[in-house]
Amino acid sequence: MGRKRAPENAALPKGMIFNKKSNTYYLRLHGQRDIPLGKTMTEAFRNFYNYADINFECHTMHDLIDRYMKEISVTKSEATHKSNLSAVKHLFKRFGHMNPTMIRAKHAYQYLDLRAREGAPVRANREFALLSTIMSHAVRWGMITETPFHGIIRNPEKPRDKLVTNEEIAIFLKFCPRWLQLYIALKLATGLRQTDLV
Incomplete structure (x- = not known):
């Protein structure tokens, strides 16, 4: 040993x-x-x-997450892959030792509640989304027969209650470096998402 x-x-x-x-x-x-x-x-x-x-065999969630990150996550956009890298640190810590066949919906709820108590309820939702995707790939790879996360209720997220006004943008632009001013002007003109603009 x-x-x-x-x-x-x-x-x-x-x-x-x-x-x-x-x-x-x-x-x-x-x-x-x-x-x-x-x-x-x-x-x-x-x-x-x-x-x-x-290329490790997937006996634990640690192994399964490893495989997903090596085979799937690296094919995503740089921003998505970077977000996944941040999320898997928490998933390794909480689920790494478990066998994929033993994961149940209650574990997802326990994780969402735990992360909410740690002050990261919205981040927990993103981490759970990644975990759910990983479990879907586990089904595809024949490690489990079905994903255990059907109908999971995620942590509530408070939507933005205020839109930024043109006056606020004008004031903000006065304090921005030139490259950011150009970026904001392009963003306002096109309405594209950040990932598309970058």
């Missing part, structure tokens, strides 16, 4: 470690030197999933 993972590595994918001495994340492959992945967790996750030879 292998050694228990250090606390700083417990929420990381298999093969990724954090070296506190160098303040760097590494990929540890059997029989090879550790490969540096980056100083920040976001950079480390992005580099970790770029290694095509990482």
